[in-house]
Amino acid sequence: MKRIALLNPIVPHYREEFYRKLSERYPLDVFVYEPDLGNRGGFSLSTFPITPLKSISFLKQRFIAYDIRPFLSSRYDTIVLMLHFGHLSTWLLLLLNVFFRKRIILWGQGISIKRYLKEIRKPSLPLRLMLGLSNGAWIYTEPEAVLWGDRFPRKPIRAINNTISGVTDILNNEISASKETLKAHFGITEPLCFIFCARFNNPFRRVDLLLEAIAKLDGNTYGFIIIGDGALKPDFSEFDNVYDFGAVYDEKTKSHLFHIADIYFQPGWIGLSVVEAMAYGKPVLTFRRSDQTLQCVEYHYIQDGVNGYIVDDMDGLLRRVRDTPEAAWAALGNASRELVAKTLRMEQMVDRAAEVIEAV
Template identity: 50%
Template sequence: MTLKNVALLNPLVPHYREEFFKQLATHVDLDIYIYEGGSEYANFNVSDLQVKKIKSFGFFGNRFIFYNIIPLMAKKYDTLVLMLHFGHISSWFLLLTQIFHRKKVILWGQGISIKRYLQEQKKPNLLFRWMIGLSHGVWLYTEEEQKQWKKIFPTKSIVALNNTISGVEEVLATNYTEDERSALKEKHGIQQDICLIYCARFDNPYRRFDLLTQAIELLDAKKYGFIIVGEGTHKPNFQSYPNVYDYGKVYEKHLKDELFSMADLYYQPGWIGLSVVEAMAYGKPILTFRRSDQVLQCVEYSYIKDRQNGILLDNLDELKQTLSNMVQEDIQEMGEASKQFVKNKLLMRNMTENALSIL
């Protein structure tokens, strides 16, 4: 069987996408084109996967972007995977000229604005609707967005990738005994009975770092410890909190394994995204706040099933009450449910198979 020749466009290849692209490349003849890589990605761990760079320029704060389409027009490509981003002017051109270049165009993205999620949940964005209508098919991140767009385009090839991360199987296999966890807590100088871990970049205020520091201040410092992983321009100063253990950037798996193994729960107040996949694969229940106008959440928020693999909170008082009522058996049960969800839905081979199903 002849391999499909696919050109895939992304701003860059972060480390958590590397395995997905490698698996795709075993089934199709894949060329990855990138058009970014500047300072806005300073807190990404960027993959060293072989890519082709193309020129681009943006305006209005990069809300609109032109990129060089000439490399994508090469005769060898029969399929283009472009971003589902209505600000990509070049993508509109490629969608509108399919009758001439005769390449299959698949769009890849969320299909909904995180900042306008509650509104677009009721009334999908018109520009997304036009883009999807012009495409041959769509890769969406989660089943929730797939259901929304399938109602509008029931016959179009629209799949949910079930967005996940590289190395998720290795994370699932990580397992420490209670004795090993106790030894690690002693090694790292952590004295609190219950540990909450936060692991995400501090580059986006929508993650609600105010609710992170308020939780630290609200909870008993002798009972609750906070493990912090991440850097960024909006990072609070945690030095004054005796129960905060700040590790900054961590990309070494053995250290991350230790930090997550010591933690009992994962706490990220807002803008929950792919970090939830890693936390669930480590077997951690998720604590976060319900999506609202004040607390924005990414599409991976739909992976959290309230009172099953995590708890969705309304306010900090509920956080305090929830933790005070929680026993170790509850934490273990929700943690196992987190792992099981990842095993059932979020393995990398599943994401690859979902993508290939419409290639």
């Protein structure tokens, strides 16, 4: 049986189930090169066993070198490294592999989020060189996997459909209390509620658009549930229709808040949070990807008019919200949940990853 060594900066809680299920299929050792990143970045860490690696970074962590010796060990025939052009040690392992004959899988988004619109037309040359030296790749979502698969048709390059730990539990979650009862419990009075659930640590989330939407929508009709903390979090206290819960780690409380909500709204930098929202059966409302509004690769899961709406500007958002009846939002939410159930369960992510492991 193949024995795998896998590299990541940390093992965040949302990735733990992937590692555990993968380790049920293959002997797996996970090495991390930034074990304190959880404290610095506000991540909740998993309890999956890890082996820390010594590493050094340069130029504000754009370039990283880590100890490569564990990956050269004869105990591993397959190693999974990050598809990141700034990982100097990964370049070294790829170039040395002519001597060590490991099966190297690269794992990542396959594109720069900040340069997405450019690179989806003209892919990154450094990433192309890295993939050319590899044996295969796990790419997060389908558009980027197609991009690289067209350039390396003979390599096993698969979209593994990036998802989160516990997504099946969310799908199976049943709440006996009615929405009205829960609203009364939390003191929420508005007929239709948005929910935002993300860390306020990234300027590309476009919190300015969130604040503008709150200010321009009727405060007696629309409520906003906010989950998340961070250094860039604004002061919501001026809005009577905003219910700020800060960081919520209690899953029961979070599930109740999502149950109350009618729409998931995150203006920009929408990533894995979209999977959680869809699993709770929420339609997703966001802005179209542009040079001003960056979106992560999981934005691909949003199908405009099917499981959510993608709007071009604030006027478009206001019209969409005002013109869409509550029943239509509920239908979009049902489509969201169905998409997750069919394609974004963790078992399916592991299945797709295993296809590459078996093919290399």
